[in-house]
Amino acid sequence: MEKLCSSMSFYVLGLLYTTNEKIRQMKRPSLLLIALLIVLGGKAQDFLNQATVNGSFQIDAQLYRSDAAIGITDSSIAGRKIGVNGYGNIIYSLGNFKAGMRYEAMLTPMLGFDPMQEGSGFPYLWASYSTDFIDVTVGNFYEQFGNGLIFRSYEEWTLGYDNSMNGMRVLLNPSKGVRLKAVYGSQRFYWQKYERNNRGLVRGVDAEFSFNEILGSLEDSPLRIIVGASAVSRYQRDADPIYKLPENVGSMAGRINIGLGNFTLMTEYAHKINDPSALNNFIYKEGHALLTSLSYAQSGFGVVLQLKRVDNMGFKSDRAYVGNALDINFIPPINRTHAYSLTGKYPYATQPNGEMGMQLQIHYKIPKGSLLGGKYGTGIALNLSQVNDIARNPIHDTILIGQPGTMGYTSDFFKMSGDIFFRDLNIEIDKRFNSKLKGIFQYMNLLYDIATIEGHAGDPVVNAHIGLVDLTYRLSSRKAVRVEAQGLFTREDKGDWAAMMVEYTIAPKWFVALSDQYNYGHPEKDQRNHYYTASAGFTRNATRLALTYGRQAEGVVCVGGVCRQVPASSGLTITLTTNF
Amino acid sequence: MSWKRTMIFVLAGSCLLLACDKIEPPYMKTPQGGNGDTEVLLKKILLEDYTGHTCVNCPAAAKTASDLQQLYPDQLVIMAVHSGHFAKPQGDPFLADYRTEVGEAWEGFFGTAIKPNGVINRRSNNGNYVVSPGNWPAEVTALLNDPAEIQFEITLEYNTANRKLDIAVKGEFLTALTGEYKLIVCILEDSIVSPQKNSDASAGVTPIIHDYVHRHMLRQTVNGIWGESIAVQPIANSMFETQYSLTLNSQYKAQHCSIMAFVYDAANWEIMQVEEVVME
Numbered sequence: 001m002e003k004l005c006s007s008m009s010f011y012v013l014g015l016l017y018t019t020n021e022k023i024r025q026m027k028r029p030s031l032l033l034i035a036l037l038i039v040l041g042g043k044a045q046d047f048l049n050q051a052t053v054n055g056s057f058q059i060d061a062q063l064y065r066s067d068a069a070i071g072i073t074d075s076s077i078a079g080r081k082i083g084v085n086g087y088g089n090i091i092y093s094l095g096n097f098k099a100g101m102r103y104e105a106m107l108t109p110m111l112g113f114d115p116m117q118e119g120s121g122f123p124y125l126w127a128s129y130s131t132d133f134i135d136v137t138v139g140n141f142y143e144q145f146g147n148g149l150i151f152r153s154y155e156e157w158t159l160g161y162d163n164s165m166n167g168m169r170v171l172l173n174p175s176k177g178v179r180l181k182a183v184y185g186s187q188r189f190y191w192q193k194y195e196r197n198n199r200g201l202v203r204g205v206d207a208e209f210s211f212n213e214i215l216g217s218l219e220d221s222p223l224r225i226i227v228g229a230s231a232v233s234r235y236q237r238d239a240d241p242i243y244k245l246p247e248n249v250g251s252m253a254g255r256i257n258i259g260l261g262n263f264t265l266m267t268e269y270a271h272k273i274n275d276p277s278a279l280n281n282f283i284y285k286e287g288h289a290l291l292t293s294l295s296y297a298q299s300g301f302g303v304v305l306q307l308k309r310v311d312n313m314g315f316k317s318d319r320a321y322v323g324n325a326l327d328i329n330f331i332p333p334i335n336r337t338h339a340y341s342l343t344g345k346y347p348y349a350t351q352p353n354g355e356m357g358m359q360l361q362i363h364y365k366i367p368k369g370s371l372l373g374g375k376y377g378t379g380i381a382l383n384l385s386q387v388n389d390i391a392r393n394p395i396h397d398t399i400l401i402g403q404p405g406t407m408g409y410t411s412d413f414f415k416m417s418g419d420i421f422f423r424d425l426n427i428e429i430d431k432r433f434n435s436k437l438k439g440i441f442q443y444m445n446l447l448y449d450i451a452t453i454e455g456h457a458g459d460p461v462v463n464a465h466i467g468l469v470d471l472t473y474r475l476s477s478r479k480a481v482r483v484e485a486q487g488l489f490t491r492e493d494k495g496d497w498a499a500m501m502v503e504y505t506i507a508p509k510w511f512v513a514l515s516d517q518y519n520y521g522h523p524e525k526d527q528r529n530h531y532y533t534a535s536a537g538f539t540r541n542a543t544r545l546a547l548t549y550g551r552q553a554e555g556v557v558c559v560g561g562v563c564r565q566v567p568a569s570s571g572l573t574i575t576l577t578t579n580f
Numbered sequence: 581m582s583w584k585r586t587m588i589f590v591l592a593g594s595c596l597l598l599a600c601d602k603i604e605p606p607y608m609k610t611p612q613g614g615n616g617d618t619e620v621l622l623k624k625i626l627l628e629d630y631t632g633h634t635c636v637n638c639p640a641a642a643k644t645a646s647d648l649q650q651l652y653p654d655q656l657v658i659m660a661v662h663s664g665h666f667a668k669p670q671g672d673p674f675l676a677d678y679r680t681e682v683g684e685a686w687e688g689f690f691g692t693a694i695k696p697n698g699v700i701n702r703r704s705n706n707g708n709y710v711v712s713p714g715n716w717p718a719e720v721t722a723l724l725n726d727p728a729e730i731q732f733e734i735t736l737e738y739n740t741a742n743r744k745l746d747i748a749v750k751g752e753f754l755t756a757l758t759g760e761y762k763l764i765v766c767i768l769e770d771s772i773v774s775p776q777k778n779s780d781a782s783a784g785v786t787p788i789i790h791d792y793v794h795r796h797m798l799r800q801t802v803n804g805i806w807g808e809s810i811a812v813q814p815i816a817n818s819m820f821e822t823q824y825s826l827t828l829n830s831q832y833k834a835q836h837c838s839i840m841a842f843v844y845d846a847a848n849w850e851i852m853q854v855e856e857v858v859m860e
Contacts, residue, residue, distance in 0.1 A: 115691040116708060192706050233600065239718035241651055244607055250600035273600045276607070278714025281640070281780060284607055320714025322637075323694065403782045405607045457636040457779040457787030 055090035055100075056579035058157070062110045067570035070529050070551060083110035085117075087157070089124075099127040106160075112557075112566040113160040114323065119191040124155075124164055135171035140164045143183050145206040145230035148330035149270035149289045150251040150315065153187065156559045163327050164188045165202065177213025181206040187317045187326050200236030200317040202328055224259035228268075234317055234328060243282055243405055249275045251287070251315060251329070267292040270329075272315060276404075278322045279314035280353055283408025287312040291332060300365040306334040307358050311390055311411055314352035324564060333561030334359040335385040335424055338444075341517060342486040342499050343466050346448040348387065348422040350561030356416045357387035379430035386424075389417035389452075420461075423447035440470040450493060454556065454565075464490035478507045489521075496521025512536045517553055529553075531568075543578040621754070623726040626657050626842055626854040627716060628699040629796070630683075630692035632666025633674050636779035636787070641696035641713035642795065643783050648720055655724060657840060657856045658796040659768060663687040666695050673775040673790065682766075683798055685805045701851040702844060709849075729755050730843050730853040732820075738859055743828040745859075747802060749841050750821040753814040760846040761814065763822060764807035767799045767829075768856070770836045799832055802839075810843065835860045 061084045066073055084107055091100040102124035109117045126139035142164055144152040155162040167185015174180065182205045186194040208228040212218045218225075231252045238245040255268035272287035288311045295304040308331075315329040331350045334357055338344040362382040366373035392401050392409040401409045426444040433439065444466040450459040468486040475481060484501040501515035517531040533550030554568040629645050631638040642660065649656045662678035664687050669677045686692075690699050690709040697710045700719045711719050732751025738744070747765060776792035778784050784792065801807070802824045810820040828834055842854035 115693055116710065118691075119707070190708070192708055198705070239721060240609075241717050241721045242609060242647060243717075244603050244609055246601035246603050248601045274603050276603075278712065281782065284603060284605075318715075320718070321712050322714065323712070400781050402780075451779075451787060455636055455779065457777050 051092055051094040053090065053092050054580055055088065056577070057086075057088045058577045059084065059086040059575070060110060061085075061574045062569065062571055063574075064111070064569060064571040067551065070531075070553075070568045070570060072568060072570050080108050083108055083113075085110050085113065085157075085160070096131055097127070097129050101125045109160070111569050112564060114190070114325075116190040116192075117160055121191065123162065123188055123191070130171075133173055135169075137169040138167075140166050140188070141169045141183075143169055143181065144330070145181065145204065145232070146228050146253055146255045147266075147268050147291055147332050149268055149291060149313070150230060150232045150253045150272070150329050151183070151202070151204050151206075152327075152330035154330070156562065158557060159324065159559050159562055159564050161324055161559075161562060161564075162188050163325060166194060167202075175214070177210040179208045179210075187328070189318070189321075189325055197237045197239070199321075199326065200234045200319070202232065202234055202317050204230065204232035206230035222259075222261050224257070226257040228255045229253070232315075232328060234315070236317070236319055243276055245276060245319065246274055249273060249315075249319075262296050262298050264295045264297075265293070270313065272313060275312075275315065275319065277314060277316065277319035279316065279319075280312050280408065281402050282404040283312070283402060283406060285312050285408040287315070288413070289313045289331065291334075293334075300367065302361075302363040304361040305358070306360075308332075308334050308387075309356045309390070309413065310350075310352060311354050311413075312352075312408070324562060331561065333558075335387070335422065335561075336361075336383045336426065337558075338426075340442075340468055340470070340484065340486060341501075341515075342488040342497055343426070343442065343444050343468060345488060345497070345555060346446055346453075346462060346464070347556055347558035347563060348424075348448075348561065349453050349556070349558055349563040351387075351389075351421060351452065354390040354392070354411070355387050355421060356390050357385065357422075359383070359385035374431070375434075376432035379428075381428040381430070383427075384425045385422070386420060387422045389419040389421060391415040391417045419449070419452075420447055421449045421452050436474045438472050440468075442466075442468045442470075453563075460492040462490055462492040464488055464492075480505045480507070484515075494519055494522050494527070509539050510537070515550075519553070542580065544576070546575045548573040621728040621731055622655060623701075623723065623728045623852070624655050624657055624854045625652075625701055625720055625723050626659060626840075626851050627720060628686075628702075629658060629660045630663055630687060630690075630695055630697050630699070631660050632662055632664060632668075632695055633676065633678070633775060633792075633794075634668075634670055634777045635666035635695040636777045637713075638666070638696045639776055639778045639783035639789065639792065640780040641698070641716075644713050644716055645698075646795070648717055652720065652724065656720060657854050659766065659798050659840060660794065660796045661686060661692075661798045662794075664693050664695065673788070674777075676774050678772075678774075678794070678797060680798055680800055682801045682805045701854075702849045704848060704850070728853055729753065729757060730761070732841070732843065732853060732855060734839055734841055734855050734857040736839060736857060736859060738828070738834065740834065743830065743834065745826055745828045747824040747826075747839055748821070749823075751810075751819070751843070751853075753811065753816065753818050753820075756816045757811075757814050760812045761810055761843055761852065762807040762846050763803070763810045763820075763841060763843050765802040765822075765824060765839065765841040767802065767832065768838045768840050769797050769799050769832050770795050770838065771833075772797055772836070799829065799837070802826060807844075809846070 063082050087102055087104045089102045101122050103122050105120035106117045107120055124140040126137055126141055128137040142153045153163050153165045165183060165185040165187060170182045172180040184203050186201055189199060211225040233248055233250045235248050238247050251272035253268055253270035258265045268291050270289040274284040274286060276282040276284050290309045293306045310331055316326045317328055318326050331352055333350055335348045364380045366378040368377040372378055390411050392411050394401050395407050395410055399406050424446055426442060428442040430440050446464040448462040450456050450462060466488045470484045472480055472482045482503040486499040488497040497517060497519050499517040503511060503513035505511045513535045515533050519529055522528045531551040531553040533548050535548035537546035549572045552569045555566050556563050557566050627645055645658050649658055661683040663683040667679045669675050692710055696713050698716055699709045700711050730751060730753055732749055735748045737746040772794040773791050774794055776789045778786050778789050838856050838858040840856040842851045844851045
């Protein structure tokens with residue numbers, strides 16, 4: 001019976017896969033469901049009754065209005081008064097079999113999203129069968145090898161980023177402590193269907209060995225060792241009339257995680273062969289990346305030191321593309337992600353062509369009852385990160401650094417350039433004063449090279465001091481008021497900012513908030529604008545509705561070092577999410 | 581699965597490492613040139629370079645276009661469309677405004693807001709017209725052998741005294757075609773020296789090239805944003821002819837101007853043929 005079910009599942013799985021492209025064309029998944037029910041015949045009852053279905057939906061909509069004060073005119077919103085980004089994600093499970101789909105509609109996309117995202121359909125369709133030994137997925141999937149230095153496919157809705165694979169994936173657990181992965185396919189490029197030679201194909205394998213599981217004698221050892229290795233290759237036809245381009249570009253990476261008591265050391269090194277591309281200006285130098293993290297953690301205290309070196313490691317499945325899509329790999333950021341509006345105003349974007357960075361994080365909880373700890377204890381977090389350019393030397397007196405059609409440059413692995421891309425020194429104190437009042441206090445010292453990070457050549461380096469106070473006062477067991485006050489002080493870019501926010505929450509369902517960002521120090525007086533908003537939200541079970549009316553300042557949104565520009569906008573924003 | 585099988589998997593995976601093409605110098609291909617020696621009349625290619633003076637990557641893209649035109653001088657026509665955010669006048673020294681009404685309209689229609697980007701013969705791939713500069717060489721090369729279905733020539737008469745310009749476009753449909761065909765006639769100006777942002781040292785000084793030479797700049801169209809119809813369901817060897825008369829804008833340097841015209845399929849905007857004639 002189990003065999004029957006398995007073969008049936010694979011039959012269904014195969015049907016899903018072979019009809020994948022037709023579904024994309026028809027955009028009518030209901031036909032698929034009907035076909036499945038017909039195929040299953042008498043098993044239809046089991047198909048429905050013994051299965052579980054879960055999923056989620058989200059709709060983000062913006063209703064725009066002209067707002068001349070902040071430069072928004074009918075032409076800047078191109079006559080499109082409404083932008084809508086929405087998706088529905090559904091996963092069906094029956095025993096070892098799973099299948100899922102995601103529908104997306106961006107008609108038209110909200111401002112700040114790539115115009116190529118305009119469209120609707122099912123960009124993500126998949127089916128999988130898994131046991132303890134094997135997990136096979138056909139269709140679309142996300143996967144990551146190690147830290148992602150040579151392969152990571154993922155989706156980030158807030159960025160409009162999706163580099164999902166369309167192909168096949170096999171995960172194997174051949175013996176205890178051994179995990180093997182193999183992937184093959186093309187990557188999503190907005191709504192453009194893969195066709196022969198219109199972009200590259202990605203092939204990869206990964207193996208990971210957990211020695212504490214493999215060697216029984218180490219099972220209870222305080223020393224924990226995990227070793228992994230991966231290889232990824234991209235095939236893309238060379239149709240270029242100017243450069244000799246490698247059609248197969250290979251990369252490999254090795255990693256090791258060692259844990260001993262409270263210490264953990266993680267390191268991964270990646271190497272990529274010559275990959276001339278639009279991203280690296282068609283140079284033939286090999287790529288390297290090193291990511292290392294050493295951490296120590298005990299109750300009330302933790303410290304993390306991270307180091308990173310990246311040299312020519314942009315890796316896309318279309319060598320000609322430079323935008324936020326088709327990345328085969330992912331360079332993890334080692335900077336703090338700030339959640340407040342002004343501390344997050346200048347976020348760092350990873351520079352795959354070259355960067356050398358470090359981050360030191362220290363967390364300490366001053367014990368309760370001590371002089372500084374008080375009745376509830378006090379949390380202190382110190383964070384320092386800095387990213388410099390790598391040092392580059394010309395390969396010849398007559399060849400410019402980075403000149404297309406050459407090796408590009410040489411670079412000493414341990415040598416850092418004096419050019420600082422980004423520096424963030426921040427300290428945060430988390431203090432509860434009494435049973436009703438608690439606060440967060442933060443100071444941040446920032447250096448931000450706009451020219452490099454945002455690609456605005458000639459723009460000045462921003463040196464800023466940022467401070468914030470976040471106080472929450474609990475009025476009752478369900479009601480609380482939260483007040484944020486922030487200041488950003490700089491002579492560069494748009495000058496000084498101040499921000500205030502007041503939020504009233506009635507847990508667990510309601511919140512209302514008023515906020516304003518005031519760019520009072522803008523060098524041009526007529527640009528000293530207020531960016532005010534009024535917002536409210538309602539939550540019921542797993543459904544949340546939030547409305548925001550007002551202005552949004554121009555800025556940059558980054559997730560994991562990948563960023564998108566957000567233009568100034570004005571109007572009403574609606575976000576509706578639900579899951580089941 | 582035994583260790584033996586595991587190792588087989590790992591070794592098989594390692595074979596991916598062999599899927600590497602190590603390129604040895606020289607890295608440049610020997611220029612092959614165009615296909616001018618063929619007996620068949622070939623379609624010319626229009627590369628529209630959507631650009632702007634504060635777009636830091638645009639000089640490198642313009643260089644790519646220029647390199648391609650050197651490779652295929654008889655078949656490739658370039659038009660630089662200054663449009664969108666990066667073409668707006670900004671603080672000194674970017675005070676010039678090279679945007680045009682027609683360029684803004686095309687940008688909105690073809691979706692070229694992100695720069696640099698191009699449109700090649702206005703061919704669509706699943707509704708996407710945009711081709712990134714890294715793909716220009718391959719995309720242009722792929723079209724080099726397409727036979728022409730339309731041929732036409734542009735003749736000009738220009739009076740330097742009163743700047744009166746007469747343009748005549750006369751052509752022929754070489755094969756019978758279905759649908760409607762339209763003609764757009766543009767005035768391009770070359771060698772406009774004006775500041776340009778730049779982030780690529782191999783394309784010029786960074787961060788600003790103060791004496792940047794803007795090439796193939798779209799100045800205006802002669803017959804509107806989408807041109808005018810020249811034929812519906814044309815039969816083989818049917819002819820068309822149009823004439824325009826105008827006074828050349830005093831801002832344009834006549835000696836640097838050219839008249840570029842193209843015929844496109846009104847059903848899908850795909851360009852069927854393009855020609856360019858310099859004024860002097």
